[in-house]
Amino acid sequence: xxYFSRLKIISIIVFCFSLIFFSFSxxxxxxxxxxxKKVNLGLDLQGGSYLxxxxxxxxxxxxxxxxxxxxxxxxxxxxxxxxFDYKLGKQVVFFKSDISDKExxxxxxxxxxxxxxxxxxxxxxxxxxxxxxxxxxxTLTKYGIIEIEQxxxxxxxxxxxxxxxxxxxxxxxxxxxxxxxxAVELPGLDNPDRIKSLLGRTANxxxxxVTQNTDASFGSEKLKDLDTGxxxxxxxxxxxxxxxxxxxxxxxxxxxxxxxxxxxxxRLGARKFGxxxxxxxxxxxxxxxDNQIISAPVIRDVIASGSGQISGGFTFQSATxxxxxxxxxxxxxxxxxxxxxxxxxxxxxxxIKAGVLSLIIGFILVILYxxxxxxxxxxxxxxxxxxxxxxxxxxLTIFEATLTLPGIAGIILTVxxxxxxxxxxxxxxxxxxxxxxxxxxxxxxxYTLSRTxxxxxNITTIIAALILFVFGSGPVKGFSVTLSIGILTTLFSVxxxxxxxxxxxxxxxxxxxxxxx
Amino acid sequence: MxxxxxxxKYYNLSNIISLILFxxxxxxxxxxxxxxxxxxxGGTLIELRSDNTNYKTENIRGAFNKLNLDDLSVKKFxxxxxxxxxxxxxxxxxxDFIKNLKNDLDNYLEDYSFRRVENVGPKVSAExxxxxxxxxxxxxxxxxxxxxxxxxxxxxxxAIIAIFHDVIITLGIFSxxxxxxxxxxxxxxxxxxxxxxxDTVVIFDRVRENLKKYADxxxxxxxxxxxxxxxxxxxxxxxxxxxxxxSIFFFGGxxxxxxxxxxxxxxxxxxxxxxxxxxxxxxxxxxxxxxxIKKED
Numbered sequence: 161x162x163y164f165s166r167l168k169i170i171s172i173i174v175f176c177f178s179l180i181f182f183s184f185s186x187x188x189x190x191x192x193x194x195x196x197k198k199v200n201l202g203l204d205l206q207g208g209s210y211l212x213x214x215x216x217x218x219x220x221x222x223x224x225x226x227x228x229x230x231x232x233x234x235x236x237x238x239x240x241x242x243x244f245d246y247k248l249g250k251q252v253v254f255f256k257s258d259i260s261d262k263e264x265x266x267x268x269x270x271x272x273x274x275x276x277x278x279x280x281x282x283x284x285x286x287x288x289x290x291x292x293x294x295x296x297x298x299t300l301t302k303y304g305i306i307e308i309e310q311x312x313x314x315x316x317x318x319x320x321x322x323x324x325x326x327x328x329x330x331x332x333x334x335x336x337x338x339x340x341x342x343a344v345e346l347p348g349l350d351n352p353d354r355i356k357s358l359l360g361r362t363a364n365x366x367x368x369x370v371t372q373n374t375d376a377s378f379g380s381e382k383l384k385d386l387d388t389g390x391x392x393x394x395x396x397x398x399x400x401x402x403x404x405x406x407x408x409x410x411x412x413x414x415x416x417x418x419x420x421x422x423x424x425x426x427r428l429g430a431r432k433f434g435x436x437x438x439x440x441x442x443x444x445x446x447x448x449x450d451n452q453i454i455s456a457p458v459i460r461d462v463i464a465s466g467s468g469q470i471s472g473g474f475t476f477q478s479a480t481x482x483x484x485x486x487x488x489x490x491x492x493x494x495x496x497x498x499x500x501x502x503x504x505x506x507x508x509x510x511x512i513k514a515g516v517l518s519l520i521i522g523f524i525l526v527i528l529y530x531x532x533x534x535x536x537x538x539x540x541x542x543x544x545x546x547x548x549x550x551x552x553x554x555x556l557t558i559f560e561a562t563l564t565l566p567g568i569a570g571i572i573l574t575v576x577x578x579x580x581x582x583x584x585x586x587x588x589x590x591x592x593x594x595x596x597x598x599x600x601x602x603x604x605x606x607y608t609l610s611r612t613x614x615x616x617x618n619i620t621t622i623i624a625a626l627i628l629f630v631f632g633s634g635p636v637k638g639f640s641v642t643l644s645i646g647i648l649t650t651l652f653s654v655x656x657x658x659x660x661x662x663x664x665x666x667x668x669x670x671x672x673x674x675x676x677x
Numbered sequence: 678m679x680x681x682x683x684x685x686k687y688y689n690l691s692n693i694i695s696l697i698l699f700x701x702x703x704x705x706x707x708x709x710x711x712x713x714x715x716x717x718x719g720g721t722l723i724e725l726r727s728d729n730t731n732y733k734t735e736n737i738r739g740a741f742n743k744l745n746l747d748d749l750s751v752k753k754f755x756x757x758x759x760x761x762x763x764x765x766x767x768x769x770x771x772x773d774f775i776k777n778l779k780n781d782l783d784n785y786l787e788d789y790s791f792r793r794v795e796n797v798g799p800k801v802s803a804e805x806x807x808x809x810x811x812x813x814x815x816x817x818x819x820x821x822x823x824x825x826x827x828x829x830x831x832x833x834x835x836a837i838i839a840i841f842h843d844v845i846i847t848l849g850i851f852s853x854x855x856x857x858x859x860x861x862x863x864x865x866x867x868x869x870x871x872x873x874x875x876d877t878v879v880i881f882d883r884v885r886e887n888l889k890k891y892a893d894x895x896x897x898x899x900x901x902x903x904x905x906x907x908x909x910x911x912x913x914x915x916x917x918x919x920x921x922x923x924s925i926f927f928f929g930g931x932x933x934x935x936x937x938x939x940x941x942x943x944x945x946x947x948x949x950x951x952x953x954x955x956x957x958x959x960x961x962x963x964x965x966x967x968x969x970i971k972k973e974d
Contacts, residue, residue: 576921
């Protein structure tokens with residue numbers, strides 16, 4: 161175990177130096193360095209906000225079933241099959257048919273792709289039909305729901321990205337998490353209130369007429385006017401919606417001296433709006449945002465230009481926010497903020513300072529102890545330990561890993577445990593020196609005989625670290641990353657660096673007294 | 678082959694002590710339970726710094742008391758003027774929640790800032806707890822399987838009993854002292870599992886080696902011999918690991934205190950259990966050279 165070929169020695173040196181070189185990327189100005197990578201600091205170290213949003217899929221599922229109900233009814237009408245007693249339950253559609261048609265209906269749900277689409281990818285239908293007590297029960301299958309969730313999440317993440325980008329924070333990261341969640345990381349942001357209130361609104365904007373007759377064909381609903389506080393009866397027929405907007409911005413209205421949101425419609429929207437204002441002069445137009453009326457002006461003139469203003473007692477801030485929401489579009493479903501973690505930048509700085517301080521102190525203590533215990537071999541082991549730390553940092557840099565506070569703890573723990581392998585070896589060599597006269601053989605045996613114990617010991621720790629990586633979340637994941645990489649670099653530094661130095665020393669001093677103490 | 682210390686003399690005594698500690702710990706875990714942090718219980722944690730030197734914990738608590746928060750706890754946190762406030766409230770996911778809280782608080786406190794806010798909904802906390810428990814269970818199972826492959830089943834049982842001993846007593850002490858269990862404690866427990874295993878494996882490795890070498894030494898003395906031969910390694914590694922951990926405990930800041938404390942307990946218990954728990958199990962199962970040979974046939 162003590163022999164190293166020249167080629168091996170060179171490879172070891174090259175490998176170490178390149179990793180150490182990579183690690184320097186963190187200490188110099190990145191622009192001038194060939195490797196434009198750095199270890200990222202976690203939100204707990206640089207300060208920032210983490211938000212976990214959950215898409216509330218239930219309203220959309222109900223909507224889907226509602227429109228499915230209409231579709232199924234029309235479908236059977238067209239096929240001239242009598243179905244009746246349609247009812248919308250909780251995530252289920254009920255309907256009945258004549259007894260003679262039952263088989264036919266079930267058959268159609270199986271074979272007609274228009275009525276019940278089949279997903280080849282999942283090998284499943286979109287809907288599930290069961291006949292219980294002569295009532296058909298139509299529900300979404302597991303994969304039907306997954307399909308909805310995925311498209312919801314894709315749409316929602318786009319809107320979230322737009323809104324966060326509009327606020328203009330520094331390098332935000334917006335990622336999917338599981339089947340119905342979005343993780344938003346906002347480095348450097350110590351007050352996420354504004355983002356939270358922007359993300360907490362669906363921003364569903366509609367222009368609808370205020371109506372008197374309650375039995376219009378589209379139906380109507382009572383909505384509250386935010387400005388006056390009174391309830392108005394608003395038609396369910398949508399004239400134009402937020403989808404028709406191409407721009408919105410806050411503006412100072414000089415006539416009334418208040419802040420308004422001015423908007424521009426696309427061509428289709430402009431045409432619809434023009435027609436509606438032409439037919440509806442004298443009527444009250446309700447501007448509805450998330451089921452609340454923000455203003456309900458009376459139409460005095462035809463608006464054909466495709467642009468207009470919304471006034472609603474805005475402050476400049478609220479007008480800015482509303483414009484931003486309108487520009488980025490409506491969320492397909494409400495988002496719940498189910499987890500929030502915010503760390504102020506000064507706390508992050510304190511954590512870095514404390515982490516680095518404890519790393520240095522722990523490191524010095526371990527180094528002194530090793531020198532005290534093993535003298536020259538302690539020095540060798542310490543040298544390997546220092547290289548080990550730089551190599552660990554080099555790997556973290558290459559992977560652009562995120563360093564968190566528990567991650568720093570992982571590095572310190574690596575320092576404590578890294579010497580273990582060397583201790584095992586040195587102790588074993590001591591034992592062998594008692595039995596064996598030939599020093600080279602004793603050293604060689606020491607390395608060979610301690611190997612299984614070292615491997616076992618490190619594999620068990622790596623198992624624990626990997627499990628933590630899979631199940632851990634956030635900062636704790638950083639701990640498992642540094643610990644696992646630390647174990648690998650430790651094994652390398654022990655078996656290649658420390659062993660190389662030991663072998664050079666032992667072979668040189670073959671005939672002299674060699675003690676490990 | 679003479680052993681310097683007779684650890685095996687104390688096998689029975691130490692097993693009785695461990696058993697008592699273990700039962701007391703279980704007792705505490707069942708009847709007092711663990712003090713879960715917001716990660717696992719849900720709720721809000723605020724780290725508050727106040728520059729007003731006149732404020733005492735009572736002032737801060739008084740101010741928060743006026744806000745109608747459930748399950749409120751206010752504690753000093755490290756440096757002068759730093760506090761950690763924890764509470765529960767049902768409307769956590771309202772976007773304006775923290776903003777409104779600050780507005781209300783402004784009526785009662787001045788010169789303060791929120792350094793850290795953690796807000797965990799009930800669904801997330803339940804998942805985090807489940808993940809934590811699953812992770813620890815899988816880690817234990819993985820260790821069991823690994824050592825089963827590497828050694829004989831008797832060794833495997835010895836190692837697992839030792840790990841259980843360490844984890845349960847560490848958690849028992851956390852329960853006794855009402856220390857907070859959060860995500861980083863789960864990380865600590867997993868690391869303890871790894872460390873304790875590591876320690877046990879090194880001694881077992883030597884036991885196995887000695888079993889092959891000496892047919893005539895009984896397992897009772899053989900374990901003692903193996904412990905002695907590996908003793909200096911066991912102690913030196915424990916010392917270096919403890920040095921690193923003590924450094925985190927004293928200088929690493931408040932947030933890492935719980936983590937490093939759990940690890941320190943774990944390392945001490947792990948070192949003890951690898952000698953006094955894992956080895957007696959081998960004696961109990963009367964492990965001998967035959968145990969190893971049977972497998973090789």
